[in-house]
Amino acid sequence: MPTVAQRSAEPASNPAPAGRGRLSRGAVNRSIARSSSLLGVVPFFAFVTVFLAIPTLVVAIGAFAGDDGRPTLANLAALANGYIIDAFVRSILLSAVTAVIGAVLGALLAYALVTAKEGGLLRRVVTAASGVLAQFGGVTLAFAFMATIGLSGFVTVFLRDNLGIDIYSGGVWLFEMPGLVLVYTYFQVPLMVIVFLPALDGIRPQWREATESLGGSTWQYWRRVAGPLLAPAFLGSTLLLFANAFSAYATAAALVSQGNLIVPLQIRTALTSDVVLGQQNLGKAMALGMVVVVAVVMGLYALLQRRTARWLG
Template identity: 75%
Template sequence: MLTRPTPPPAPGVGAGRWRLRSLPTLLGVVPFGAYVVIFLIIPTLVVAIGAFAANPEDGGGFTLENIKALGESQVLDAFVFSISLSLASAVMGAVLGALLAYAVATAKPDGLLRRIVTSACAVLAQFGGVTLAFAFYATIGLTGFVTLYLQNHFDVDIFAGGVWLFELPGLTLVYTYFQIPLMVIVFLPALDGIRPQWREAAESLGGSTWQYWRLVGGPLLAPSFLGSTLLLFANAFSAYATAAALVSQGSPIVPLQIRTALTSEVLLGQENVGKALALGMVVVVAVVMWLYALLQRRTSRWLG
């Protein structure tokens, strides 16, 4: 029996149908695109343009004076302090958070312990700002109840060597408080991607636990661990509210330097200098996120 061949579709018909089918998907991306444009692209452009703009009092126009201000000693010290604080809290948070995440990963996937820990980490990772600063000040501040308890009962003064709570060690401790739960959230999926068969295969070949982690588990988790550490670095580098509430005098980190440039009643006309400082932070975070994307691309090869 002969059948009549189906005529080919008219030119443009298939493309038109594809557009109609993909229209709901494109509409679903519109809110995210609007969010990116409003809260990421536009502020970045405002900062970048303002960093090279002269003050209206000086006639406006293009200038490099704001960028040159980044080479001043107090600005360089602020960047060094911010990078040191972010790096120290990121490393501490990554190590301690990875250990906690491993303990959670060994529990039952649908067990009560895992649900409680992950829920608590989701809340504590966002616990910052004035609330966190007050919690630490009321606990181990100059008049905190732990400080007074140690002084009255054990004659121990934790501030005998100086008021370290408002310096790099204290800020690192405070930042680590919200870095650890964030590490648990971002590193736990990588630990869940480790298959038990890999360890069973290593043991069947006579490998020890140390050899398994050194030759199998460690190399597989290294990209995800380093990527999570970079994410913690960016999170600490951009943090503002906690340090602003804890440090009442001075501007040791870059976000506080930006606040001083924008709100100071002593040094007027420093708004564009603040935008230049913000542009410097954008560059640092952009480099960190680029490295994070490279590591995540490598991690996705075996997680998939």
């Protein structure tokens, strides 16, 4: 494929060579043309090197460098500290729980949409809204929830004044882990709708009819046909949701102003507070840890994606 493309790209600059001398000159011209056309991508790669490759390398190298710049494993060893391990565990737990909740609710909603008429109003409105809400994170989301179930939020006040229910009788949980789970779910469900809908669209009605004509029940159809076909797509989407929650920062930062519940907040502290001697590069080690987790998850996602494409592609 590349050779065909290459060849068809060039005749414009090289008319058909007539003799051997012309041929070699043609070859020279061609290599000049190729190297000069490389110039066209220089700005892009220069920019990406400075603002993407170098920062990544700074993190990767810094994680293995001591305060004096000498290579050391002390930063990575420091990751084994109790409070950092706890932050990682909480981060992973938060991402896993919200990924599973988001995946289940999102899959149900996506299935509800698939049974609707394709191109119908309901489907268009819900997919468009999901597209917006999945992007909607960060500070605004945190404030939306403070206005809803904050101490003087709409729902809190309504429940207290009208039904006599105090949702915070057991302590204010909005700024703790349960609050984060609730708020994260808000952007995980729409994301699931977006990534899972195509897989559900790939299910053909003929498969159900085939099951029925062979005497299969609805349960058997889901258990033996649709379930196994959708399983890789479902798992893959769940992993994507996990990575999404794991790398989120802004919502948690706006909601939890004190304390270091999860890894991104630990990194915030490492970046903003006065650096403890000997731990200058601890933030980089934690960042590297995050990259490793995300990379593993995305790698698994790619594998599952390939499996999904086999039937529902």
